[in-house]
Amino acid sequence: MKKVLFCLFLTLILGCQKKPKVSEVRKHLSKAMTHFLYASVNNDSSRVKFLVKDVIYFEEADFFECEFTVDMKQNGKDTTGIMKARINKDFTQVSRKL
DSSP, rough: OOHHHHHHHHHHHOOOOOOOOOOHHHHHHHHHHHHHHHHHHHTOOEOOOOOOOOEEEEEEESSSEEEEEEEEEEEEEEEEEEEEEEEEEEEEEEEOOO
């Protein structure tokens, strides 16, 4: 009987995980994209600087479909543009579209 109650309790705990807040998801998506952009320039912030200003996302089953507004500064010039990417649910893989 104790084993059954323990299994039910464990299932209840694991099955009732809280869904992250929108602000937390946005923060994690921005952080993942920033990391991806700096990794593309070998983490050399002296050449180029990126600032993710905004993110719009749609949650799919296995990933987030995202659209980022990114400010880029390079050699005294700056530009703001839109970048699209697909980020997996654990925020470790970024696949850039545009």
